[in-house]
Amino acid sequence: MTNFDxxxxxxxxxxxxxxxxxxxLTLLGTLGLVRLGSFYDRLHAPTLGTSWGAAGILLxxxxxxxxxxxxxxxxxxxxxxxxxxxxxVTLMLLxxxxxxRDRAEKVPGVPPARVPPGSGSxx
Amino acid sequence: MxxxxxxxxxxxxxxxxxALAACLAxxxxxxxxxxxxxxxxxxxxxxxxxxxxxxxxMRMGTPFFFEAAMVIGVLGFVTTLALAKFLIRGEVIE
Numbered sequence: 001m002t003n004f005d006x007x008x009x010x011x012x013x014x015x016x017x018x019x020x021x022x023x024x025l026t027l028l029g030t031l032g033l034v035r036l037g038s039f040y041d042r043l044h045a046p047t048l049g050t051s052w053g054a055a056g057i058l059l060x061x062x063x064x065x066x067x068x069x070x071x072x073x074x075x076x077x078x079x080x081x082x083x084x085x086x087x088x089v090t091l092m093l094l095x096x097x098x099x100x101r102d103r104a105e106k107v108p109g110v111p112p113a114r115v116p117p118g119s120g121s122x123x
Numbered sequence: 124m125x126x127x128x129x130x131x132x133x134x135x136x137x138x139x140x141x142a143l144a145a146c147l148a149x150x151x152x153x154x155x156x157x158x159x160x161x162x163x164x165x166x167x168x169x170x171x172x173x174x175x176x177x178x179x180x181m182r183m184g185t186p187f188f189f190e191a192a193m194v195i196g197v198l199g200f201v202t203t204l205a206l207a208k209f210l211i212r213g214e215v216i217e
């Protein structure tokens with residue numbers, strides 16, 4: 001255990017609050033991943049964990065290491081920005097893959113592919 | 124009620140809840156019912172494990188877990204991208 005008692009309560013309480021907030025939101029996101037009915041609903045649930053879940057935990061880490069070291073520790077921002085950029089890309093691609101598979105198998109309730117004149121690509 | 128008490132409670136709670144979240148994501152990855160559900164569960168499992176590494180690094184007070192968390196994040200992104208590409212095309216590299 002490191003010297004956490006050197007921190008003041010003014011740092012510890014916000015850090016603990018952000019940790020509790022971030023982890024609870026991540027749990028809620030995975031709960032939605034388990035409970036929701038269709039894949040297109042479930043696609044939205046884990047974004048709770050990648051947006052404010054990750055943000056809360058990374059902000060807590062930034063605050064705690066900044067207070068412990070006495071200087072600004074901003075390297076957690078790298079993970080935060082990386083998650084912010086990559087999550088829409090992965091979920092968009094996964095949604096398109098699911099749509100492509102559902103259309104190929106003629107699953108009912110899936111909107112048909114809209115083919116604009118001049119381009120033959122799918123989705 | 125010192126800062127160490129507050130922080131150790133928050134660390135324990137966050138680790139427990141994140142481990143539970145990882146179990147739920149793994150359940151979805153194992154259960155299916157279709158391939159895209161498994162990929163989504165695996166992606167969520169990667170993100171949750173990354174956050175768990177960050178919290179563990181905070182509890183230990185070392186910055187070394189941060190690098191591991193970053194590697195997990197990058198690997199999770201590439202894995203999900205490759206699997207989604209495979210689901211669309213049937214092969215990863217064309």
